[in-house]
Amino acid sequence: MTTNKNKATNGSTVVVNAPLNSKGRLGKEIRRHASVYLLLIIPLVYYIIFKYVPIWNAQIAFKDFQARKGVLGSAWIGFQNFSDFINSFYFWELLRNTVFYSVGKIIISLPLSIILAIAIYECTRPILRKIVQTLAYLPHFLSWVIMYGILLSLLAPADGVLNDLIKLCGGAPIDFLSSVDAFPWVVLISDAWKEMGWSAIIFIAALMGIDVSLFEAAMVEGANSWQRIKYITLPAIKPVIVTVLLLKIGTILDAGFDQIYMLYSQPVYSVADIIDTWVYRQGLLQFEFGLATAVGLFKGVFGMILMLVSNKLVSKMNEGSSIF
Amino acid sequence: MKKFAIVLFALALLASPLFAQGSKDSASAAGSNEPVTIEVWYGAAITEAGPVPDDWVGYDILRDEHNINLVLTALPSNENDQDVRIQAAGAANDLPELFMVRRPVLQNLVRQGLVAPVDDYFALMPHRTEIMYDENAIRMATIDGECYGFASPGAIARNEGLLIRKDWLDNLGLEVPTTTEELREVLRAFTFDDPDGNGRDDTWGFGAFVESDMTINGYPGSRFFPLLGAFDVAGLWSLDGDHLGLNVLRPEFYDAMVYIRSLIAEGLVDPNWLSYRKDDFRAAWKQGRFGVMKEQNAAFAAESNYAPFDANFPDGEWIVVDAIEGPDGYAAIGAYDQNYRILAISQEAVDAGKAEKICELLEWMSSDEGYLLCGWGQEGINYVLDENGIPTAGDLGDMAFSGTAGQVYTQLRNMVFYNSDTELASRYPTYTTAVSGKTMSALATLREMQSKEWIPAIGSGMMPTPNADVFRYFEQSLAEFLSGQKELTPENWQAFLDQFDKIGGGAWNAEGVAYAQENGLVY
Numbered sequence: 001m002t003t004n005k006n007k008a009t010n011g012s013t014v015v016v017n018a019p020l021n022s023k024g025r026l027g028k029e030i031r032r033h034a035s036v037y038l039l040l041i042i043p044l045v046y047y048i049i050f051k052y053v054p055i056w057n058a059q060i061a062f063k064d065f066q067a068r069k070g071v072l073g074s075a076w077i078g079f080q081n082f083s084d085f086i087n088s089f090y091f092w093e094l095l096r097n098t099v100f101y102s103v104g105k106i107i108i109s110l111p112l113s114i115i116l117a118i119a120i121y122e123c124t125r126p127i128l129r130k131i132v133q134t135l136a137y138l139p140h141f142l143s144w145v146i147m148y149g150i151l152l153s154l155l156a157p158a159d160g161v162l163n164d165l166i167k168l169c170g171g172a173p174i175d176f177l178s179s180v181d182a183f184p185w186v187v188l189i190s191d192a193w194k195e196m197g198w199s200a201i202i203f204i205a206a207l208m209g210i211d212v213s214l215f216e217a218a219m220v221e222g223a224n225s226w227q228r229i230k231y232i233t234l235p236a237i238k239p240v241i242v243t244v245l246l247l248k249i250g251t252i253l254d255a256g257f258d259q260i261y262m263l264y265s266q267p268v269y270s271v272a273d274i275i276d277t278w279v280y281r282q283g284l285l286q287f288e289f290g291l292a293t294a295v296g297l298f299k300g301v302f303g304m305i306l307m308l309v310s311n312k313l314v315s316k317m318n319e320g321s322s323i324f
Numbered sequence: 325m326k327k328f329a330i331v332l333f334a335l336a337l338l339a340s341p342l343f344a345q346g347s348k349d350s351a352s353a354a355g356s357n358e359p360v361t362i363e364v365w366y367g368a369a370i371t372e373a374g375p376v377p378d379d380w381v382g383y384d385i386l387r388d389e390h391n392i393n394l395v396l397t398a399l400p401s402n403e404n405d406q407d408v409r410i411q412a413a414g415a416a417n418d419l420p421e422l423f424m425v426r427r428p429v430l431q432n433l434v435r436q437g438l439v440a441p442v443d444d445y446f447a448l449m450p451h452r453t454e455i456m457y458d459e460n461a462i463r464m465a466t467i468d469g470e471c472y473g474f475a476s477p478g479a480i481a482r483n484e485g486l487l488i489r490k491d492w493l494d495n496l497g498l499e500v501p502t503t504t505e506e507l508r509e510v511l512r513a514f515t516f517d518d519p520d521g522n523g524r525d526d527t528w529g530f531g532a533f534v535e536s537d538m539t540i541n542g543y544p545g546s547r548f549f550p551l552l553g554a555f556d557v558a559g560l561w562s563l564d565g566d567h568l569g570l571n572v573l574r575p576e577f578y579d580a581m582v583y584i585r586s587l588i589a590e591g592l593v594d595p596n597w598l599s600y601r602k603d604d605f606r607a608a609w610k611q612g613r614f615g616v617m618k619e620q621n622a623a624f625a626a627e628s629n630y631a632p633f634d635a636n637f638p639d640g641e642w643i644v645v646d647a648i649e650g651p652d653g654y655a656a657i658g659a660y661d662q663n664y665r666i667l668a669i670s671q672e673a674v675d676a677g678k679a680e681k682i683c684e685l686l687e688w689m690s691s692d693e694g695y696l697l698c699g700w701g702q703e704g705i706n707y708v709l710d711e712n713g714i715p716t717a718g719d720l721g722d723m724a725f726s727g728t729a730g731q732v733y734t735q736l737r738n739m740v741f742y743n744s745d746t747e748l749a750s751r752y753p754t755y756t757t758a759v760s761g762k763t764m765s766a767l768a769t770l771r772e773m774q775s776k777e778w779i780p781a782i783g784s785g786m787m788p789t790p791n792a793d794v795f796r797y798f799e800q801s802l803a804e805f806l807s808g809q810k811e812l813t814p815e816n817w818q819a820f821l822d823q824f825d826k827i828g829g830g831a832w833n834a835e836g837v838a839y840a841q842e843n844g845l846v847y
Binding site: 269 | 404408432433436528598793796804
C-alpha cells in the first residue's frame with residue numbers, strides 16, 4: 001500500500017491513505033469526504049465556466065474574427081493580431097506605462113499594507129483597532145467613479161481642497177489630473193489609499209497565525225516592539241508576502257483599467273495610457289475582438305513567464321518560500 | 325448514495341448557466357400561434373430614471389392585438405458603453421432583434437454581416453416612413469449602397485447657443501461682446517473684477533469641458549465651438565468645397581488654437597475645464613462659476629434644469645448672444661449635423677422570419693395609439709390633452725409624464741418622436757420660475773439659438789473614422805498645446821502636422837475627402 005505525503009501549510013506532514021492510481025479507493029475517499037468536495041464544486045464550476053470554457057474562444061487571437069462565421073469559421077491569420085499590437089505606434093509607451101503603474105503600485109501599496117496590518121495587529125485598544133480597520137477597508141468598496149468625484153473635490157485646480165491650501169501658502173495651483181508630472185503620483189497614491197486596507201487583510205490573517213508564546217518569550221527576554229516585529233512578525237509572514245508578491249508579478253500587465261479610464265484625459269495620455277485602455281479604444285470600440293484577445297493572450301503569457309522566473313528565483317534564494 | 329445525489333444535483337444547478345441561453349425564441353415567427361418575441365435594446369429617454377415598468381399597457385396591447393411578445397432592455401446611458409455593449413453582443417452573434425446603434429458601430433456590424441439591409445421594409449410601415457424616414461434619414465443609415473437601419477430624427481439641430489451672464493455685464497458696465505478681442509475683455513472683467521460682487525476671487529470668464537468625438541466635435545470639442553467658429557474652423561470636418569477636409573489642417577485652426585491658448589494662459593477659462601465631466605460643468609454654471617458658455621437649450625432653460633440657478637441667483641440672467649466675430653470676419657456658434665437615432669435589425673432576426681413583425685411593431689408605435697402611449701403614457705394617468713390637443717402634465721402630480729413616477733412610462737419616446745410641433749410644445753412649455761418669477765421657455769430659447777450663425781456640416785456623422793492611435797495622437801497633441809505642456813509655436817505646430825500626416829492623419833483626411841465627394845456631402 002502506498003501513501004501520499006502532503007505538506008500542510010503549518011509545516012506538519014499529513015499522511016493520506018489514498019493511492020491516486022486506485023479509482024475505487026479515490027471514489028471511496030470522495031464519498032467519505034463528500035461535504036468537503038461539495039464545497040469544492042462552487043469554485044470548480046466557476047473556473048470551468050468563466051476561465052476554462054472561454055479558452056476555446058482564445059483562438060480568435062489568431063484569426064480574422066467574423067462574428068457570423070463564428071470562432072471556427074473565421075479565417076486563420078497566424079500572428080497578425082500580435083504583430084499589429086507590437087508594431088502599433090504607441091506599443092512601447094503603453095508597455096512602459098503599464099509596467100510602471102503595476103510595479104509602482106507594488107512598491108507603494110505592498111509595504112503600506114504590511115505596515116497597516118502590523119499596526120492593526122499590534123494595537124492594544126480594540127475600539128481603535130476596529131475603527132482604523134473599518135476606515136481602511138471602506139475606500140475599497142467605492143467605485144472609481146465615486147473616487148473620481150472625491151479626487152476632483154480634492155485636486156481640482158480651481159477649487160480643490162489641496163489647491164486651496166497651496167494658494168493659501170502663496171503657491172500656484174496645480175492641475176494634478178492633467179499634469180504629466182503629477183498624474184502618475186495621483187494614480188499611485190489614490191490606489192494605495194483605496195486598496196491598502198483591503199490588501200492588509202491577508203497579512204492580518206497571517207499575523208493571527210503566529211504563536212503568541214513567541215511574543216511572550218521575546219518580551220521576557222527584553223525585546224522591544226521593533227525587535228519583536230523584526231525577528232518574529234516579519235519572518236513569520238514572509239511566506240505570505242512572497243506569495244502575494246509573486247501573484248502580483250503574474251498580473252504585472254494589469255495596471256488597473258477602471259482607475260486609469262476614470263482618471264485619464266487627453267493631456268496625460270503620454271503617461272496614462274496603458275495596454276488595457278488602448279485595447280478598450282482599439283479593440284472594443286473598433287470591433288477588433290481578435291486584436292483584443294491577442295493582447296489578452298500576450299498579457300497572460302508575459303505574466304506567466306514572469307511569475308515562473310520569479311518563483312524559481314525565490315525558490316533558489318530561499319527554499320520553501322516559493323509558491324510551487 | 326444520498327450524498328452523491330446531492331453532489332450531482334448541486335453540480336447540475338451550478339452548471340445550469342452554461343445552458344441558460346437555450347433557444348432564443350421558442351416560438352417560430354411563422355406558422356405558429358405563439359406570440360413572436362421581439363427583444364428591443366432602446367436608448368432610454370430619461371437616463372437617470374428606471375426602465376419601462378412591467379405594468380406598461382403597451383405590452384398587453386402588443387401581445388393581444390399584434391401577437392408580439394415585447395422584451396425591452398435599456399442600453400447604457402454613456403455612448404461608449406452602448407457601443408461596447410452592442411459590439412460585445414455582436415461578437416457573440418447574440419444581437420437582439422431590434423436595437424439602437426450609432427453609425428460608426430453600425431458600419432462595424434455591417435462589415436461583420438450582423439445586421440440586415442432594410443430597404444424593402446419601409447413599404448411595410450407607410451405611416452412611420454412618411455413622418456420619420458425622409459431621403460436624408462435613409463442616407464444616414466446607408467452603407468455601400470444599402471440601407472441598414474431606420475434613422476429617425478434625434479436631437480434637434482442647432483439647439484445650442486452662446487450664453488452670457490447679462491447681470492454680470494450690467495454690474496461691470498460692459499456691453500455684449502461682438503468680436504474676439506471684445507470677448508477677451510469681457511472674460512478678463514468676469515475673471516478679475518468680481519462680477520458677482522461677493523468680494524471673492526471665485527469667478528472665471530469662460531466655462532467649458534471636453535466634449536469630443538471622432539465625427540463632428542473633434543478636439544477640443546463642441547464647447548469651444550463659438551471660439552473656433554470665429555476662425556471658421558468649428559467642427560472636425562469642413563465640408564465647404566473651398567476647403568474640404570479636416571479643419572485641423574487649415575492655417576485658421578492654428579490661429580484659433582493660439583487665441584484659445586491665450587485665454588487659457590491668462591486664466592480666463594475655468595481651470596477645471598480639463599477635469600469636468602458634463603454634470604460637473606452643468607453644476608458649475610448653476611453655482612455661478614463663469615459667465616460665458618455654450619449650452620444646450622433644454623439643459624439651460626427647461627424648468628428642472630434652470631431651477632437651481634434660479635434659486636442660487638434670483639437676480640442672475642443668462643442671455644443668448646450672436647456668434648463672436650473673428651479677425652477675418654468669420655462668426656459661428658458651431659458646426660451642425662442632422663442628428664439621427666438609428667434602429668437596426670439583426671440578421672438573425674431576419675433569418676428567423678421576424679422582420680415583418682418588427683415592422684408591425686414600429687408602425688404601431690407610430691400610430692396615434694402607440695405614439696401617445698410611448699411618448700406620454702396613458703391619458704388621464706400620465707397626461708391630459710389641453711385645448712390645442714397638446715399633452716400636458718395637468719394636475720396629475722407625480723404620475724404625470726414629467727413626474728418621477730410617471731416619466732418611466734415615456735422611456736421609449738426616442739423611438740417615436742420626430743420633433744413634431746406637438747412634441748416641442750409639450751416638451752418645452754412656458755413656465756414661471758419659482759424664485760425670481762421669470763417667464764422662461766426652452767422652446768423660445770431653442771428658436772433663438774437656431775436663428776444664430778452656424779456652419780453646416782451635414783453628413784459629418786457619416787465620415788470615416790481613424791484608428792485609435794491616429795485619433796489619440798490628434799487629441800493628445802491638441803490637448804498638450806492648449807494646456808501649455810507643449811509650446812504653441814509655428815514650428816511645433818508644423819512638426820505636429822507632419823507627424824500626424826505620417827502616422828495616418830493624411831490618409832484619414834484623404835479618405836474623408838473622397839467620401840464626402842462621392843456621397844454629395846460637399847456644399
